[in-house]
Each structure stands twice: as C-alpha cells, then as structure tokens.
Amino acid sequence: MAEETGQTPVPFRGGGFQPGARRWAPWAAFAAIIAGWQLASSTGLLPPLIMPSPYEVVLALGHLAASGDLTEHVGASLSRIAWGWSIGTLAGLGVGFAMGIWSLARSAGIPVVAALFPIPKIALLPLLILWLGIDEAPKIATIALGVFFPTVIGTYSAVDNVPRSLIRMAQSFNLPNPAIVWKVILPGAMPGILAAFRITSSIALILLVAAEMIGAEFGIGSFILAAGNLMQTDQLVAGVVLLSILGLTISFVLGRVEAWLLNWR
Amino acid sequence: MDLFVQGVSHHYGDLQALDAIDLQVKGGQILALIGPSGCGKSTLLGIMGGMLQPTEGDVVAAGVPPADSLNPFTYIFQDFALLPWRSVAGNVALALEHHRLDRAERTARIEAALVLTGLRDFAAALPRQLSGGMRQRVGIARAVAVRPAILFLDEPLSALDAQTRELLLEDLLAIWQREATTAVYVTHNLDEAVRVADRIAVLSRRPGRIKQVMPVEIPRSERGDARHAADLAALHAQLWDLIRGEAAVADRELADG
Numbered sequence: 001m002a003e004e005t006g007q008t009p010v011p012f013r014g015g016g017f018q019p020g021a022r023r024w025a026p027w028a029a030f031a032a033i034i035a036g037w038q039l040a041s042s043t044g045l046l047p048p049l050i051m052p053s054p055y056e057v058v059l060a061l062g063h064l065a066a067s068g069d070l071t072e073h074v075g076a077s078l079s080r081i082a083w084g085w086s087i088g089t090l091a092g093l094g095v096g097f098a099m100g101i102w103s104l105a106r107s108a109g110i111p112v113v114a115a116l117f118p119i120p121k122i123a124l125l126p127l128l129i130l131w132l133g134i135d136e137a138p139k140i141a142t143i144a145l146g147v148f149f150p151t152v153i154g155t156y157s158a159v160d161n162v163p164r165s166l167i168r169m170a171q172s173f174n175l176p177n178p179a180i181v182w183k184v185i186l187p188g189a190m191p192g193i194l195a196a197f198r199i200t201s202s203i204a205l206i207l208l209v210a211a212e213m214i215g216a217e218f219g220i221g222s223f224i225l226a227a228g229n230l231m232q233t234d235q236l237v238a239g240v241v242l243l244s245i246l247g248l249t250i251s252f253v254l255g256r257v258e259a260w261l262l263n264w265r
Numbered sequence: 266m267d268l269f270v271q272g273v274s275h276h277y278g279d280l281q282a283l284d285a286i287d288l289q290v291k292g293g294q295i296l297a298l299i300g301p302s303g304c305g306k307s308t309l310l311g312i313m314g315g316m317l318q319p320t321e322g323d324v325v326a327a328g329v330p331p332a333d334s335l336n337p338f339t340y341i342f343q344d345f346a347l348l349p350w351r352s353v354a355g356n357v358a359l360a361l362e363h364h365r366l367d368r369a370e371r372t373a374r375i376e377a378a379l380v381l382t383g384l385r386d387f388a389a390a391l392p393r394q395l396s397g398g399m400r401q402r403v404g405i406a407r408a409v410a411v412r413p414a415i416l417f418l419d420e421p422l423s424a425l426d427a428q429t430r431e432l433l434l435e436d437l438l439a440i441w442q443r444e445a446t447t448a449v450y451v452t453h454n455l456d457e458a459v460r461v462a463d464r465i466a467v468l469s470r471r472p473g474r475i476k477q478v479m480p481v482e483i484p485r486s487e488r489g490d491a492r493h494a495a496d497l498a499a500l501h502a503q504l505w506d507l508i509r510g511e512a513a514v515a516d517r518e519l520a521d522g
C-alpha cells in the first residue's frame with residue numbers, strides 16, 4: 001500500500017552526542033589499567049627497578065601501614081594541608097568579599113593581587129623559613145599563600161556574578177546591608193566560591209608535596225623523595241598512590257558539599 | 266498615601282531618559298504608566314520608590330503609611346527577583362525577617378500572603394520547580410506580606426505567556442477588589458492599563474515627558490460588563506492614537522542614539 005502511494009517513512013537523523021553515565025565503566029577502566037600494568041610487570045616488560053608491579057605497591061603500602069609510618073606521614077601531610085588551606089581560604093574569602101563589595105578595596109586590591117598572584121608560591125618558602133623557622137609554620141604559610149590568591153579572585157568574581165536585580169530587590173525591602181551580604185550575596189556567590197575550592201584544593205596539594213620535598217621529616221612528599229633517593233620504587237609509587245587517594249577524597253568531599261549547598265540549582 | 270513627582274529629570278551619562286516629569290499618585294488609586302519602549306518608565310518607577318536618585322527634581326510622599334505596613338514602598342519585579350535557594354515561604358519570609366515581629370505574626374503574615382496568592386500548597390517548593398506564573402505569584406505574595414502603602418509594579422506580567430498573564434491579571438484585580446490599593450503599574454500593554462488603572466499616564470518617547478494623564482471613569486469591577494465595552498474600546502483607541510506615532514519612531518531609534 002505504502003509503495004503504491006509513494007509513502008516512505010521519514011528517516012530518523014537525531015540522537016547521539018549525549019554522553020551519559022555508565023555505572024560500571026569507571027571500575028572497568030581502573031581494573032583494565034591495573035590489570036595491564038600487572039601483566040606488563042609479570043611478563044618482564046616493565047623491569048622492577050624502573051616500575052614496580054601493582055602487587056608490590058600494595059605490599060609496600062601494607063608494610064607502611066603495619067609499621068605505623070603510614071599514619072605518621074599521612075597525618076603530617078593532612079594537618080599541613082588542612083591548616084594551610086583553611087587559613088588561606090578564610091583570608092581569601094574575607095578579602096574577596098571586601099573586593100566584591102567596596103570600590104576602594106577593589107581598586108586597591110586588583111593590582112596587588114595581579115602582581116602577587118603569578119609568583120609561584122613555592123619560591124617564597126626559603127623566605128618564609130627565614131621568617132618563621134623550619135617548623136610547620138613556613139609550609140603551612142606557603143600553602144595558605146598559594147590558596148589565598150585564587151580564592152580572592154574566585155570570590156570577587158563570584159560576588160560580581162550575583163544578579164544585581166536580587167540585590168536591588170533586597171534593598172527595596174529595606175534589608176540592612178549585613179543581611180544583604182549574608183542572605184543574598186553569600187548564597188548567590190556560593191557556586192563560584194565552590195568552583196574556586198576545587199582549584200585551590202589542587203594547588204594546596206601541589207604546594208604540600210613541594211614544601212615537604214624541600215624540607216620535612218615526615219609527610220607524603222618527603223617520603224616519596226626519600227624513597228627515590230634509595231631507589232625504592234615500590235615505596236615511591238606507594239606514596240604517589242597515596243597522593244592520588246588524597247586528591248580523590250578531597251574532590252569527593254567537595255562534590256558532597258556542592259550537592260548539599262547547591263541543591264537549589 | 267499620596268505621592269508627588271516634582272520636576273523629575275534623569276540622565277544616564279549623556280543620555281536623557283526623563284524630562285521634567287510632574288505626576289501625582291493618589292491614595293487608593295492605581296496609576297498606569299504607559300509609553301513606547303525605552304521611554305524611561307522603569308527609570309521613573311525606580312525614582313518614585315527611592316531606588317534611583319533623579320538627576321533633578323524630587324519625589325514627596327504625603328500622609329503616613331498604615332501602622333502595619335513594614336515596607337511602605339514595595340516593588341513587584343518583571344523578572345520576579347526570587348532567591349533561587351529559598352523556598353516559596355522562605356522568599357516571602359525574606360521581606361519580614363529583619364523586622365521585629367513575633368514568630369506568630371510572621372508565620373501569620375506568610376500564611377495569609379500564600380493563601381491570598383494560591384501558593385499554600387507550594388510553600389516548600391523551590392523557585393526552579395515553579396512555572397513563570399507561580400513565580401510571579403511568589404513576588405506578589407512577598408509584596409503583600411509587608412502590607413505596602415504604595416505598590417510599584419514594573420511590567421509584572423510581561424515575562425509570562427498570554428494565558429498565564431490573563432489568569433494572573435484576574436487574580437491581581439481580585440486582590441485589589443478586596444483591599445483598596447495604591448499602586449503604580451508600568452506596562453506596555455494598553456489592554457492591561459485599561460483594565461487596571463484609575464488613571465493612565467502616557468509618556469512620550471525618550472526623553473520621557475508626560476504626554477497626557479487620562480482618567481478611566483468606569484469602576485474597575487464593572488469593566489468586564491458588556492455595556493462598557495464600547496467606552497473601553499474607545500479609550501483603548503485613544504491611547505493607541507497617542508502612542509502610535511511615538512512607538513513607531515522609538516522603534517527605529519538606535520539604542521545609543
């Protein structure tokens with residue numbers, strides 16, 4: 001019938017280009033990589049001196065945990081990154097808000113931030129050691145400085161992105177200025193601030209390792225450096241795996257915080 | 266409360282938006298402001314409610330606001346201006362939280378405003394879950410909750426589709442039927458102006474001047490009656506005559522002209 005009247009179905013041309021989520025895919029990808037790596041090690045393609053097998057890395061981690069060194073190193077690193085990131089973030093939020101709200105703070109702040117932001121903060125560590133001694137303080141200060149500037153920039157751009165119409169609305173209902181900051185600007189800037197947290201947390205991780213490699217008895221960075229000097233590649237890679245786990249944990253926590261604070265989006 | 270606009274002119278840099286506006290808002294009446302796009306309606310409304318400092322002239326209020334009025338000059342916005350992270354009730358509460366009210370009165374005000382706007386079942390919903398019409402209802406509820414002395418509405422319905430607009434307009438008229446309201450209603454829709462206003466002020470194209478203020482004599486509640494249809498149509502035509510030439514020229518103006 002259709003052919004007789006010359007009717008043909010309209011061909012479908014849409015669809016595709018919509019990458020979705022496959023729950024099993026991440027695990028499969030990890031499994032494939034680790035299996036490939038183990039295979040390369042077992043067949044001798046990867047000489048143990050250059051790259052240990054995943055099995056050896058797990059063993060090394062097991063030894064570290066059993067000897068109590070793991071807690072010591074990870075504990076030292078965690079406390080540095082927690083202090084450094086928190087101090088840098090709190091200061092950065094304060095300055096960023098000031099620059100987002102007051103013309104004077106903004107006009108004075110932007111050139112200063114522009115001049116200091118590009119300095120790789122690790123270059124300041126020797127100076128900070130001179131000022132603060134060789135203890136924890138200079139390492140924490142380095143991380144805090146590295147976190148501070150991106151937080152400032154992220155915060156004041158986030159404040160800029162709060163729709164002015166909402167602020168005018170709040171003013172039209174006579175909200176006092178502190179209430180406008182607390183109830184309109186802060187929540188409105190939250191998406192941008194949390195995006196900045198993602199960046200600053202990875203900066204903090206980089207600076208942590210760098211600072212620990214320059215001078216520290218304990219910490220994942222110093223552990224990796226020491227293992228390298230002794231050519232203990234299994235220990236070294238175990239340290240790197242620890243860093244990866246630390247980074248993943250931070251990003252997981254941030255993801256949770258985002259889902260909780262930004263549930264209105 | 267009455268409001269007097271006295272010799273108000275406004276410049277944005279080199280651009281003159283308003284020129285020597287004299288206008289009166291009478292207590293208990295609704296004044297519609299119409300004019301071609303870009304003629305300065307929003308600017309004038311902002312100046313009237315104290316949200317914008319005019320370059321010249323001033324705005325004076327006469328009389329005292331009612332005792333229960335928390336925010337005498339209250340706006341309803343074209344883009345709703347809802348906080349997306351607050352629920353419907355939370356958005357209404359925003360206007361009350363900084364006032365000294367006991368908890369019972371605050372809840373009562375919120376509840377009454379939500380009931381009035383038909384939002385009671387949506388108190389916990391977030392703005393993103395609501396349709397445009399419902400969002401503007403939240404804007405109306407928020408304004409009602411502070412019992413304004415004068416209500417300023419800047420094209421409150423123009424972000425909505427035609428059917429929603431009609432429904433919401435009927436609701437607004439019903440609210441205003443129940444309680445005498447003083448309001449300034451900016452619109453570019455002549456129909457709306459004719460149905461809502463006690464007086465209609467027509468602005469010329471930029472720089473906005475008052476071209477004419479026309480009273481609408483028929484009581485608001487009777488404007489749907491068939492016997493007034495001809496009168497209202499005539500008024501509509503009269504307004505369109507006033508605006509038509511201006512609108513055509515304004516439409517061809519460059520934005521930065």
Ligand SMILES: Nc1ncnc2c1ncn2[C@@H]1O[C@H](COP(=O)(O)OP(=O)(O)OP(=O)(O)O)[C@@H](O)[C@H]1O
Pocket residue numbers: 277280282300301302303304305306307308309453471520
């Ligand atoms: N903040 C501003 N800075 C500079 N120019 C502005 C500003 N706000 C408005 N204008 C200009 O002033 C004129 C009047 O603007 P206004 O928004 O008051 O007009 P309107 O009658 O409300 O227009 P519409 O019908 O589009 O809502 C317009 O030409 C507009 O471009």
Ligand SMILES: [Mg+2]
Pocket residue numbers: 306307308419
């Ligand atoms: Mg406007």
